[in-house]
Amino acid sequence: MPNKVFFEITNACNLSCSFCHGTKREIKYLSRDEFISGCEQLRGFADYLYFHLMGEPLLHPLLGEFFDIANELGFRVILTTNGTLLDKKKDILLSAKALHKVSISLHCYEANDMGFSIDDYLKSCFDFCREASDKGIISVMRLWNEGGESSLNQKILDQMHSYFSDQWKEIYSGYKLCEKVFLEWGNKFDWPDSEAEYVGENHSCYGLRDQIGILSDGTIVPCCLDAEGAINLGNIFETDLDEILNSPRAIALKNSFEKRKITEALCQRCGYAKMRYT
Numbered sequence: 301m302p303n304k305v306f307f308e309i310t311n312a313c314n315l316s317c318s319f320c321h322g323t324k325r326e327i328k329y330l331s332r333d334e335f336i337s338g339c340e341q342l343r344g345f346a347d348y349l350y351f352h353l354m355g356e357p358l359l360h361p362l363l364g365e366f367f368d369i370a371n372e373l374g375f376r377v378i379l380t381t382n383g384t385l386l387d388k389k390k391d392i393l394l395s396a397k398a399l400h401k402v403s404i405s406l407h408c409y410e411a412n413d414m415g416f417s418i419d420d421y422l423k424s425c426f427d428f429c430r431e432a433s434d435k436g437i438i439s440v441m442r443l444w445n446e447g448g449e450s451s452l453n454q455k456i457l458d459q460m461h462s463y464f465s466d467q468w469k470e471i472y473s474g475y476k477l478c479e480k481v482f483l484e485w486g487n488k489f490d491w492p493d494s495e496a497e498y499v500g501e502n503h504s505c506y507g508l509r510d511q512i513g514i515l516s517d518g519t520i521v522p523c524c525l526d527a528e529g530a531i532n533l534g535n536i537f538e539t540d541l542d543e544i545l546n547s548p549r550a551i552a553l554k555n556s557f558e559k560r561k562i563t564e565a566l567c568q569r570c571g572y573a574k575m576r577y578t
Contacts (some may be wrong), residue, residue, distance in 0.1 A: 490571025
């Protein structure tokens with residue numbers, strides 16, 4: 301049974317990163333009632349609730365309320381942010397009892413014309429990580445641009461070494477910088493897209509086995525990379541979640557992942573799956 305759900309509270313973003321697929325969907329922010337309705341169906345289904353799929357979750361005006369609701373329902377929340385709004389939303393984040401982990405995509409800086417210095421940006425991110433650590437919240441700073449734009453990586457690393465101790469501990473995905481603060485590396489990959497080049501059908505995926513995604517309009521998708529809802533399994537605001545996940549299409553897709561015989565056209569064009577699971 302999937303143990304994590306990517307529940308997209310908004311698909312709006314304040315940046316336009318070159319490495320991000322983006323979305324052509326209408327911009328939407330989940331309402332309080334929609335969030336509660338979705339979360340109530342997810343109780344007992346997943347322990348971890350991710351406040352994103354596309355979009356920048358810190359833009360949502362009800363972010364604090366959503367944390368409170370998630371906490372009341374027993375979820376542990378994880379979110380990914382570009383980090384530009386950490387100063388403005390820091391009080392909400394650090395006081396959120398449900399918040400388990402924050403991932404900060406540092407590689408967004410060189411993918412945008414920010415209008416402020418990288419030094420200010422990094423200090424804001426580093427300060428947040430330090431304060432989050434004191435609150436018992438995990439912070440993961442990510443540089444997922446190996447094989448792509450990486451011109452600022454060394455500058456970022458130099459500043460990390462200056463801010464955090466040099467006694468970093470190497471781990472499988474990068475480094476532990478200090479208690480509950482990590483640096484994570486990753487390779488640039490091609491997002492699945494219905495118009496992308498065919499990459500194959502003999503790979504696997506954790507979609508529907510370890511995770512599902514819910515877009516801001518309620519559309520259920522099998523994984524966190526279906527940016528446009530191409531594999532629309534149903535709508536959580538219209539149909540019971542169990543019914544959606546036991547539909548013929550969902551079962552067939554899950555079986556195809558387990559047997560490494562991909563049948564969905566979008567999944568046959570997924571650069572991430574080809575890189576990770578072949």
